[in-house]
Amino acid sequence: MKRFFQNTWGWLDDRLGLSDMLGPSLKHLVPRDAKWWYVFGSATLVAFIVQVITGVALAFSYVPSSSQAYDTLKFITDEAPLGHFLRGLHYYGASAMVLMVGAHMAQTFLFGAYKYPREMNWSTGVLLLAFTLVMGFTGQLLRWDQTAAWSVVVAAEQAGRIPYIGGWLASFILGGTTIGGATLSRFFAIHVFLIPAFIFGFVFLHLWLVLRHGISDPPKPGKPVDPKTYKKEYHEELHRTGVPFWPDGAWRDMVFGTALIIGIVVLAIVFGPPPIENPPDPSILQADPRPDWYLLWYFAVLALIPPQIEGYVMILAPALIGVILFLAPILGSKGERHWSRRPWSIAVVLLSVLMIGSLWIAGAKSPWSPNFEAEPLPASVVGATSGPVARGAQVFHDRACINCHLIESLGGRRGPDLTFVSDRLTESDIIIRILNGGNNMPAFGNTLKPQEMEDLVTFLQTRRKGARPAKLAQ
Amino acid sequence: MKESSTNSIDPRAADGLPPGQAERRRFLTWLSVGLGGVCAALVGIPVVGFVLAPLLRKPAGQWRTVGKAADFAIGKTVNVVFEDPSPLPWAGVTARAAAWVRRESDERFIAFSVHCTHLGCPVRWMHDANLFLCPCHGGVYYQDGTVAAGPPPRPLFRYDVRVMNGEVQVKADAIPITTAL
Numbered sequence: 141m142k143r144f145f146q147n148t149w150g151w152l153d154d155r156l157g158l159s160d161m162l163g164p165s166l167k168h169l170v171p172r173d174a175k176w177w178y179v180f181g182s183a184t185l186v187a188f189i190v191q192v193i194t195g196v197a198l199a200f201s202y203v204p205s206s207s208q209a210y211d212t213l214k215f216i217t218d219e220a221p222l223g224h225f226l227r228g229l230h231y232y233g234a235s236a237m238v239l240m241v242g243a244h245m246a247q248t249f250l251f252g253a254y255k256y257p258r259e260m261n262w263s264t265g266v267l268l269l270a271f272t273l274v275m276g277f278t279g280q281l282l283r284w285d286q287t288a289a290w291s292v293v294v295a296a297e298q299a300g301r302i303p304y305i306g307g308w309l310a311s312f313i314l315g316g317t318t319i320g321g322a323t324l325s326r327f328f329a330i331h332v333f334l335i336p337a338f339i340f341g342f343v344f345l346h347l348w349l350v351l352r353h354g355i356s357d358p359p360k361p362g363k364p365v366d367p368k369t370y371k372k373e374y375h376e377e378l379h380r381t382g383v384p385f386w387p388d389g390a391w392r393d394m395v396f397g398t399a400l401i402i403g404i405v406v407l408a409i410v411f412g413p414p415p416i417e418n419p420p421d422p423s424i425l426q427a428d429p430r431p432d433w434y435l436l437w438y439f440a441v442l443a444l445i446p447p448q449i450e451g452y453v454m455i456l457a458p459a460l461i462g463v464i465l466f467l468a469p470i471l472g473s474k475g476e477r478h479w480s481r482r483p484w485s486i487a488v489v490l491l492s493v494l495m496i497g498s499l500w501i502a503g504a505k506s507p508w509s510p511n512f513e514a515e516p517l518p519a520s521v522v523g524a525t526s527g528p529v530a531r532g533a534q535v536f537h538d539r540a541c542i543n544c545h546l547i548e549s550l551g552g553r554r555g556p557d558l559t560f561v562s563d564r565l566t567e568s569d570i571i572i573r574i575l576n577g578g579n580n581m582p583a584f585g586n587t588l589k590p591q592e593m594e595d596l597v598t599f600l601q602t603r604r605k606g607a608r609p610a611k612l613a614q
Numbered sequence: 615m616k617e618s619s620t621n622s623i624d625p626r627a628a629d630g631l632p633p634g635q636a637e638r639r640r641f642l643t644w645l646s647v648g649l650g651g652v653c654a655a656l657v658g659i660p661v662v663g664f665v666l667a668p669l670l671r672k673p674a675g676q677w678r679t680v681g682k683a684a685d686f687a688i689g690k691t692v693n694v695v696f697e698d699p700s701p702l703p704w705a706g707v708t709a710r711a712a713a714w715v716r717r718e719s720d721e722r723f724i725a726f727s728v729h730c731t732h733l734g735c736p737v738r739w740m741h742d743a744n745l746f747l748c749p750c751h752g753g754v755y756y757q758d759g760t761v762a763a764g765p766p767p768r769p770l771f772r773y774d775v776r777v778m779n780g781e782v783q784v785k786a787d788a789i790p791i792t793t794a795l
Binding site for chain 1: 666668669671672673693695698699700701702703704705706707708709710711712728729732733734735736737738740742743744745747749750751752754756762763764765767787788789791792793
């Protein structure tokens, strides 16, 4: 039997030339010290392969029609055998791909592996990062629920801020002038055909460049990159101490890739896919669109930047970051590679992680958004069930103050916490603030009746430490 | 002195090409590249035109009846639902659109777009507070659509509105896009 398989393989290999084609690539020498830090690139590819396979499977049941996509996704999630699991795999596969591409970039940057002669390895990687994020965003839109439909509008509005061509781009994104029959089809074509084709092409180019220039050797302090001598020294060292990629280097990629897939499977089983929300009906206004986690930090940026410079930050900042990332190797293609000699590189990575992490937390909390679910304050918080204080608490709820202000941790976080407002504002301060607004608060002078105003101020004056209701003080 | 054909660096001579062969090869190269360009244009131009067509298609607004005038109380702002101006047959629920209609007086109606002018999220009317609130980034508008707080750069957009034969009609139009930088 063994001889039969050997003969069959020999025949196929002779006719197809597989060993001749793949052998040199698989056996190419890699630095002996390139170990676990080097697994993130292959892990990104593993996640992408998971996405391709699960995406093709999902496409067997998904109908990319504005009127039917929602129902087919409900079917896939709730009725199709393994559909729930498959959607989970696709979602967590996307998350893994974003995480791995980020880790791969950070490692490459810290190791100075973007320097000569691997500048284009880095730049093609930056393009692959951009394609990955576009895939993440368009993938969320293919869920085609209420959040997806409103996210398309948000994307069109953002594009609309681009000078001169903004209106055209918005129409391109919407597939016309409104959300409708043409909208989803565009994103389906972009998500399933266009961007994957780019990713396949650039992955091929990226891998070719890895083979052409070799895997960068781990950096050593005091051993700078000199374009005049680097290639000669690299190849001499490689031939002296290098090991073949298969299997001496590849086994770590296989181990880490397997762990990654196991992680994706476990997450898909335990947590399942993101829920399908209300239908994509633009006339349902009880919507609270949020991007998936990997773009939540940018959602926070859009809320926190000062309105005066918002137009510039919204468009120019991502463009500038993209250009800087793309051109980074050209700005510094030689010199020290080791992070200990490039402390600023550690600072850049740490600051990026801290910035995105902080914005991500802010985006998850969204304190700038009103709390539409706020209930009337309970009597235990109000401290009265009748009289002006109770009436004032009712006004506080009815006039939507509670949607933006906290009292005893109840309400919204858009405005200041008013639990102890009387400790810092006098009666006249409170009245002036309510009547005239200001500091990002609407004026209520034309809305509140005199009696309501009086009751509201009376209620707010009880919001101080010394005058807390007896129950609360306990 | 003329170089011999065996040690010349001239590729034509090195290949032992007869006279005129190099020009022929150059011509064939340009012919192939040119034909490639023609093929790309023949297929590519219609494809690009098809994909970019929505940029050029600007359907006219359509008047949509949203209710009887008598059903709109003066001083009240209500949500109305209508069909968008150019629904495709397979649009399903996505062909629906909405507006906030406010009756100011017997004759005067205002129809506000539901899209926040910041980034297009759907604003909600808080009837007791007389405010529109946006769920995304905290935009707030007064009852006349002017900005009360938050990041919106301009007041709520308005649709044309009229009363015909006792019915309120809103001119369904494009999603308003804030284009000012």
